[in-house]
Amino acid sequence: MVDVMSTPTAIRVRGLRKAYAGVAAVDGLDLDVEHGEVFALLGPNGAGKTTTVEILEGFRRRDGGEVSVLGADPARPGAGWRERIGIVLQSSGGHDELTVHELVHHFAGYYPDARDPDEVIAAVGLDEKSTTRARHLSGGQRRRLDVALGILGNPALLFLDEPTTGFDPEARREFWALITSLAADGTTIILTTHYLDEAEHLAGRVGVITSGRIVALDSPDRLGGRDQDQAVVRWTEDGHTQTERTAEPTALVSALAHRLGGEVPGLTVSRPTLEDVYLRLIGEPAQTMEVVS
Numbered sequence: 694m695v696d697v698m699s700t701p702t703a704i705r706v707r708g709l710r711k712a713y714a715g716v717a718a719v720d721g722l723d724l725d726v727e728h729g730e731v732f733a734l735l736g737p738n739g740a741g742k743t744t745t746v747e748i749l750e751g752f753r754r755r756d757g758g759e760v761s762v763l764g765a766d767p768a769r770p771g772a773g774w775r776e777r778i779g780i781v782l783q784s785s786g787g788h789d790e791l792t793v794h795e796l797v798h799h800f801a802g803y804y805p806d807a808r809d810p811d812e813v814i815a816a817v818g819l820d821e822k823s824t825t826r827a828r829h830l831s832g833g834q835r836r837r838l839d840v841a842l843g844i845l846g847n848p849a850l851l852f853l854d855e856p857t858t859g860f861d862p863e864a865r866r867e868f869w870a871l872i873t874s875l876a877a878d879g880t881t882i883i884l885t886t887h888y889l890d891e892a893e894h895l896a897g898r899v900g901v902i903t904s905g906r907i908v909a910l911d912s913p914d915r916l917g918g919r920d921q922d923q924a925v926v927r928w929t930e931d932g933h934t935q936t937e938r939t940a941e942p943t944a945l946v947s948a949l950a951h952r953l954g955g956e957v958p959g960l961t962v963s964r965p966t967l968e969d970v971y972l973r974l975i976g977e978p979a980q981t982m983e984v985v986s
C-alpha cells in the first residue's frame with residue numbers, strides 16, 4: 694500500500710480532460726491540494742465539478758491529463774487505496790429498510806480501520822434517530838447519515854459533494870463543526886458546494902471552475918483580489934444617501950465624523966462578499982455590491 698503522507702500533495706492534477714460526445718466538460722484542468730487542506734470547488738451548474746471529482750474518486754475515466762490522488766492514479770489505484778478515501782455523493786439512497794444503527798455498524802465491517810460506529814452516529818447528530826429506518830429520516834438527516842458512512846472508514850481524504858443541501862441553518866452549523874473537527878484531525882477534504890458562506894467558513898482555499906477550467910484559486914478572503922478591493926462607505930447627509938469607494942475607509946469615516954460633528958447618520962462600511970467576487974469571476978453581475986464610479 695502507498696504511504697499517503699510520503700506523497701508531496703494529496704491531489705495533483707495536470708491538464709485533465711474529459712469530453713462527452715465530443716463536448717469538453719473538463720478542459721485542461723490543473724490542481725494541487727496539500728495534505729490536511731480543506732479545499733472547496735465552486736462553479737456554476739455544468740462547470741465540470743462533479744466530472745472532475747468523480748475522476749479523482751476513480752468513478753469516471755478521463756480522456757487525458759495526469760492525476761495522482763494519495764499517490765495513486767485513480768484509474769489504476771491498487772490495493773488499499775479505496776479504503777483511504779471517503780465519499781459523500783450528491784445524492785444517495787438504498788438500504789432504506791435498515792436503521793441508522795444497523796447501517797453504520799454494517800458498513801463499519803468493510804473497513805480495516807473503522808471508527809467506532811456509535812461515536813460516528815453521535816458525531817453526525819443522529820443519536821436520537823439511531824433506531825429509525827433510513828427511509829423515515831428527513832432529507833437533512835439522510836444527508837447526515839451519508840456523511841456518517843463517508844467518514845466511517847477514517848479516510849485520509851474525504852470528498853463531500855454538496856453535503857448540506859437541504860439542511861436547516863442549525864444543522865448546517867453543526868455539520869460545519871463536524872467538518873472542522875475532521876480537518877483538525879488532519880483529514881484532507883474536497884468540498885463542492887453552491888453555498889458561498891459554506892466555502893468561506895470551511896475552506897482554506899477555494900478554486901472556481903467554469904467551462905472545465907480553474908479560473909481563480911486562492912483563500913476565500915483573497916480570491917479574485919478581494920482583499921485589494923476598495924471598501925464602500927455609505928452615509929446619510931442632507932437627506933440623501935451618499936456613497937464613496939475608498940481604499941482608506943477609516944480615514945474617510947474619521948473625516949466624516951469630524952465634518953458632521955460626531956455620529957455619522959446611516960453609516961455603513963462594506964467590502965465585496967465572496968459571493969460578489971465569485972459572481973464577477975463567473976461573469977455574472979454582482980447583486981449585493983454597489984459599484985460606485
Ligand SMILES: Nc1ncnc2c1ncn2[C@@H]1O[C@H](COP(=O)(O)OP(=O)(O)OP(=O)(O)O)[C@@H](O)[C@H]1O
Pocket residue numbers: 713714717718736737738739740741742743744745
Ligand atoms: N454522463 C454524462 N454524459 C454526458 N454529458 C455529461 C455527463 N455528465 C456530465 N455531463 C456534462 O458535462 C458538463 C459538466 O457536468 P458536471 O456534472 O461535471 O458539472 P457540475 O459543475 O458538477 O454541475 P452541477 O453544479 O450542476 O452539479 C455538463 O455540460 C454536463 O451536461
